[in-house]
Structure formats: structure tokens, C-alpha cells
Amino acid sequence: MINNMSNSPITIDADILSGEPVFTGTRVPVRALFDYVDDGMSISDFMENYPSVTQEMVHLVLRMAANRVCAA
Numbered sequence: 265m266i267n268n269m270s271n272s273p274i275t276i277d278a279d280i281l282s283g284e285p286v287f288t289g290t291r292v293p294v295r296a297l298f299d300y301v302d303d304g305m306s307i308s309d310f311m312e313n314y315p316s317v318t319q320e321m322v323h324l325v326l327r328m329a330a331n332r333v334c335a336a
Contacts (some may be wrong), residue, residue: 273321274328278293290316294325 275288285294292314300310307322 273324277321287314287317292317294317296327297322297325 273288274285276285310329
């Protein structure tokens with residue numbers, strides 16, 4: 265398993281979903297979180313459907329995305 269950074273909530277590994285970013289320790293694509301939000305669903309809905317993803321992981325991914333957007 266290859267993490268982009270130590271303790272990262274995101275893993276990118278060619279052997280997991282062909283290298284699509286997933287929540288670390290799962291096979292849940294990070295894109296699924298953004299798709300849920302884009303479709304007007306709540307983070308709670310997402311977490312109910314993907315119980316292997318923790319609230320902390322979701323918050324870290326959202327923080328990473330915000331930092332990336334705001335740094336531009």
C-alpha cells in the first residue's frame with residue numbers, strides 16, 4: 265500500500281481500484297464522497313453507506329481539498 269503522506273487518509277495503490285485514490289484501509293473511492301455531496305446527500309448518508317470510512321477520515325479529506333483549493 266502506498267500513501268501519499270504518512271498518516272494520510274488517502275491511499276493510491278495500483279493494485280487497489282487501478283490506482284484510484286481510496287480512503288486508507290478501504291476500497292472506498294475518495295471520489296464517492298464528493299459525488300455524494302455533489303448529489304445533495306449528506307456526509308452522514310455517505311458514512312452510513314460506507315461504514316469502513318471514519319468521520320475523521322472524511323474531515324481530513326475535506327480539509328485537504330479545502331487547503332488545495334484555497335492555496336491556488
